[in-house]
Amino acid sequence: MSTIKDAYLKEIEQRGYNVDPIQLRVAEEYDKLKTKIMNDEPAVDTSKVSFFQKLMKTVPDNAKRYQDPRGIYIYGRVGRGKTFLMDLFYNNVDVPKIRSHYYHFMQDVHNELRSFAGESDPLKLVAKSYAKKCKVLCVDEFHVIDITDAMILYRLLEAFLDEGIFFITTSNREPDELYKNGLQREKFLPAIEIIKKRLVSVPLDSDNDYRMRHLEAADVWFTGSVEAQQKHFEAAFDELVGHSDGPITRDINGHSFEMLKVGGDATWFTFKEACAKPRASQDFIKLASEYGTIFLSAVPLLNRDRQNEARRFVIMIDEFYDQGVKVVIGAETSLADLYESKGTNALDFEFDRTMSRLIEMQSETYLHQPKRQA
Numbered sequence: 001m002s003t004i005k006d007a008y009l010k011e012i013e014q015r016g017y018n019v020d021p022i023q024l025r026v027a028e029e030y031d032k033l034k035t036k037i038m039n040d041e042p043a044v045d046t047s048k049v050s051f052f053q054k055l056m057k058t059v060p061d062n063a064k065r066y067q068d069p070r071g072i073y074i075y076g077r078v079g080r081g082k083t084f085l086m087d088l089f090y091n092n093v094d095v096p097k098i099r100s101h102y103y104h105f106m107q108d109v110h111n112e113l114r115s116f117a118g119e120s121d122p123l124k125l126v127a128k129s130y131a132k133k134c135k136v137l138c139v140d141e142f143h144v145i146d147i148t149d150a151m152i153l154y155r156l157l158e159a160f161l162d163e164g165i166f167f168i169t170t171s172n173r174e175p176d177e178l179y180k181n182g183l184q185r186e187k188f189l190p191a192i193e194i195i196k197k198r199l200v201s202v203p204l205d206s207d208n209d210y211r212m213r214h215l216e217a218a219d220v221w222f223t224g225s226v227e228a229q230q231k232h233f234e235a236a237f238d239e240l241v242g243h244s245d246g247p248i249t250r251d252i253n254g255h256s257f258e259m260l261k262v263g264g265d266a267t268w269f270t271f272k273e274a275c276a277k278p279r280a281s282q283d284f285i286k287l288a289s290e291y292g293t294i295f296l297s298a299v300p301l302l303n304r305d306r307q308n309e310a311r312r313f314v315i316m317i318d319e320f321y322d323q324g325v326k327v328v329i330g331a332e333t334s335l336a337d338l339y340e341s342k343g344t345n346a347l348d349f350e351f352d353r354t355m356s357r358l359i360e361m362q363s364e365t366y367l368h369q370p371k372r373q374a
Helices: 004-015 021-038 051-056 082-091 102-115 122-133 147-162 189-198 210-217 226-241 271-275 281-290 304-322 346-360 364-368
Strands: 071-075 097-101 136-140 166-171 200-203 221-223 248-252 255-259 261-263 266-270 293-299 326-331
Touching: 004 021, 004 082, 021 071, 021 082, 021 166, 021 200, 071 082, 082 097, 082 136, 082 166, 097 102, 102 122, 102 136, 102 147, 102 248, 122 147, 147 166, 147 189, 221 226, 226 261, 226 266, 226 293, 226 326, 248 281, 255 266, 255 271, 255 281, 266 271, 271 293, 271 304, 281 304, 304 346
Parallel strands: 071 166, 071 200, 097 136, 136 166, 221 326, 266 293, 293 326
Antiparallel strands: 248 255, 261 266
């Protein structure tokens, strides 16, 4: 049986990287989990098996007891290889499986819950539905910020694990830091206990920030047609994050926000989506708090007919800059030609600051600084 460790060493050699001992240790943890998955059989509580069921050699679901741990929780700073290693595991385990970004996963859970409206235990039915589709569920970027999600995650995780699903996830936060300072956090604490008791929690906090290699190699200000931007960003985004989901519609402060791709703590959306709609500074603050790298494409020439869009662009860049978000921009023009000044407009002075910040945001100093918390 091929191992995750062997797959890791092969991939590292192909990319021309040095072996990272911390990543190697995580690969070995994945191998332990893979062995468990391939040999997984539930224990049977015979007191819950009727005489007729014993005769027919059938076991009811409520008599099955699956042995913990039933998954792995990998946590660490951005760019340390969490998604890369989870993808290696996912691609090298041969069982029914699903891989999703956390936001996409929760969106699907809520859709399923609506389909089971009126049932006595809809979360259990959601888990049973997933159990029919997969033995392994990989969820990238476990990042709880929504109170609606926080209130159901304990029973949801419990139901998934009880159904025999192996739950594999990555996060930038250690378990005890999840949903920190969130509303009614005390009701989320049982979910943290489930993660700590029923999954293996493994830190991945190498000194090497591998994402920066790709950001430095990427053209963080790309000038070209919208079609050329699309092609460039497709390749650059996939190189940066590996696996991604999209398109995804997110709820941002009560308004829908269309994202072309989401992967890890990175997202990609268009200028039109961000700045041509009635967005407020709070929307950009929320985006900056949730994502460390943002791809923004189809930025047009900001002429006199686009003053409202230009104002929102200024506000957005201010918020991204303040939180240290890395921004990759695709535009029709060079940065120097982006804004058509009126000469007497108050926005001219604001945009001068924005231009200065955009220049700084392309520097190695800015790209290497840690993301700041709002």
